[in-house]
Amino acid sequence: LSSLRSLCDAHGLLLIVDEIYTGFGRTGRWFACDHEGVVPDLLCLGKGLASGMPISACVGREKVMEAWPLSTGEALHTQTFLGHPPGCAAALASMAVIEREGLVPRAAELGRTALARLREALGSLDAVVDVRGLGLMLGIEFNNGDLCAAAVRECLQGGVIVLPSGPAGEVLSMTPPLSIDPGALDYALDVIIAACPNASSRREIQESSGAGS
Known part of the structure; x- marks a missing residue:
């Protein structure tokens, strides 16, 4: 950057x-x-600007924002929730x-701990290319x-919602609340760590069954 x-x-x-997804403490800053x-x-x-309430903002350097001409009555810029x-x-x-x-510092600390745990548990799996985060x-x-x-799907069965991300849906993404209870985070990590090798094993079984048929 x-x-x-x-x-x-x-x-x-x-x-x-674009910090719509990453702003307001999400990455530990x-x-x-x-x-x-x-x-x-x-x-x-x-997003994090109002913790889910409908609002967004575009903030800029003074010289950049001054590039907007003075309005003579028409709306130069508008959006659905303007002035909500x-x-x-x-x-x-x-x-x-x-x-x-x-x-913000809490997210940084919890994130470091979670990332270290995920890397230790999953970093050696053949199916896992990388474990990363901020x-x-x-x-x-x-x-x-x-x-x-x-x-x-394995995580969902364990009561943990995570999402597939990346160009090919190959990245399991986890973005817990900044205020998450440490016990809840530990439980989520337990479920995720168990789900990854389970998913790999089930995939291998399915492929073996398909080859046999």
Whole structure:
């Protein structure tokens, strides 16, 4: 990201960072770009901004935002929830809670512990290509999407909701709440760790059965 910042600066381009998914503590910093000390020209925000309430924002450098001409009456820019009072109130309350309860450093600490545990338990599996994450944004990459889908189903049976991500649905993604109870996180990790080899074993059995028929 820092290289992209330098490239944009060298060519007079704007750096626009989409932090709708990663912002507000998700990665263990207020914004993911903070990990590299990068300040974008435009920053797109949503989701965690109001903890699920309908609101989004586009924040920019003063010079960039001043590029908008003065309105002579027409709407130069609008959106569905423009000036939505409950959404604005929820955003203020959500940011206050994140700050007051120290949820950003908490996400970093819980994420480090969870990532270390997942890597230790799953890193040697043949079906697992990579285990990665920042804060409470974690991913387990399988060598194909079918194995990931099987693991997702196994997790659901254990009461844990995870999602397939990646270009081919090959990454099991886990984004628990920043306020998650440590015991609940431990349980979720137990289920995920058990689901991954189970999914691989079931896949091998299915392939063997198919070859035999």
